[in-house]
Amino acid sequence: MNQKIAEYVDIINNALKNIEYPQQPDSLYAPIRYELALGGKRIRPVLMLMACELFGGDINQAINPAIGLEMFHNFTLLHDDVMDKSDLRRGKPTVHKMWDENHAILSGDAMQIISTQLMTQVPPRFMPAVIETFLKTALEICEGQQFDMEFESRKDVTTDEYINMIRLKTAVLLGCALKIGAIIAGAPVAQANSLYHFGENLGLAFQLQDDYLDVYGDPIIFGKNIGGDIINEKKTFMLIEATRLAEGKDADTLKQFLGNNDVDPREKVTAVTNVYNNLGIDKLCQEKAEAYYNAALACMDEILVPEDRKLPLLALAKSLLNRDH
């Protein structure tokens, strides 16, 4: 990441650290501080500040909604971890492990409220549009999480359904971050919407790339164990397409390894990855990601500001999609 982005991350981290919570009850607010201190790349609030700057806005007016959006994102992680029964988040115990499930539920609820409060702290003339954009996105993210959980027990998930799920669960929040930044800079509605779609397409490309890296990434750079999605049989674009396209021996391999708890996980990863290789699923996934990336670039072409102003956002977008080298 370039220096500009590093500066923005500092601004966000400082603002997050300086949030003043009520003194009592400490056990409601301590889990919030803990969750936010786990770190993260702060992509969403940084996108908001960059969008504000893109349209010549004052980024100081975007700091509160930016940390509000980061607070909301972390609320979704906190509740998702409860629902997914995850023990670790960024290598540290999740809130329901450090405290308990009740603390995680209630502190999450409080985070959702505080994030909305922060979102209202914008110049009054922008507030209705900011709140409307935020709440619409917030509800879509709940829908995405619900689809994600439903897909676990469904065998007939289609590629379109998967794309819609990751759009809701991941992509819309990037679009929302950018749109709110644009609104606060006073950008025309159509321009703010173009930037929204830039973010939405970027988010889709990002998630497809994330799925790809879960199989083909370098574990040291990627920061996660490779093959987790295959072991959990997560219905990603890759697994759905492989199941749809596989014939003969490849179909037999998938049949043998999927829905079978008696197989060695490493063998399973190797076998399914081989099927992906045979069918060219790796290439298919990267092409799909690239198509969304190009769609994002096309949206950026609609933005009517001097081209050099777009460079920081375009650089960030590129870096998001090239995480393995």
Next chain:
Amino acid sequence: MNQKIAEYVDIINNALKNIEYPQQPDSLYAPIRYELALGGKRIRPVLMLMACELFGGDINQAINPAIGLEMFHNFTLLHDDVMDKSDLRRGKPTVHKMWDENHAILSGDAMQIISTQLMTQVPPRFMPAVIETFLKTALEICEGQQFDMEFESRKDVTTDEYINMIRLKTAVLLGCALKIGAIIAGAPVAQANSLYHFGENLGLAFQLQDDYLDVYGDPIIFGKNIGGDIINEKKTFMLIEATRLAEGKDADTLKQFLGNNDVDPREKVTAVTNVYNNLGIDKLCQEKAEAYYNAALACMDEILVPEDRKLPLLALAKSLLNRDH
């Protein structure tokens, strides 16, 4: 309840029934419909409509925030039921029993968002004040629930702490309902605040009366089993005061029955109730409730509208506190 109130309840129930949810994912929205269809007295939204009318406002402008507040109230019940592991709500299975915990968590999250959306659907000039009042109250309710859970494992809860807990968990939402109704009617800030404090004091009186009826109420009229708080050793005003005041034989009785899982629940209720009787805790609790009721009436005296306009709200307040006859 008088006819006017019954009309308001109809308006609220119709508006709740007519909320249009997205078609998909049905499993996110079905629990919301279910929770709202469990019924309830709709006190909070009715208070909002009455407050709006008190100041000569158009109640049609208050319907969306009114059902938003009822949605929020039901969200808190839904998540509280998960945290308290309650199997029943208004005699029917709770959402986490009908579906599972994950559905209850996520549908509750969605309810919180939808309630905020409804809260924004007011004339734009009132929106900032409405949202600010709502979010402040929403966070206080989380604080109240956190204190309530903490008090379960604490032995040194004071009366003041208990009063503050029920203020946050119950009373502020009544105040909030009334204040938002006043805001939408264009009432001056000081008047809206007086009405808020009317509701807050009424809420405290109501909760103390509820505690009283849990021990001394007629189970048929009260609609709950009598003595539940004593069996669960809930640190109510009555138990805290009894523990503080008991001496000699009364102190021994409390010592014998509290923290003792081997005693017959019915014997425990009788023994602790006898201690309450000996110490005059019943009278103390009713006096405390009455003091808050009188404080509420004093707040209503500050409201500068013709006295006859106050009658419906005063009648509702009275009926709330006389539920056992």
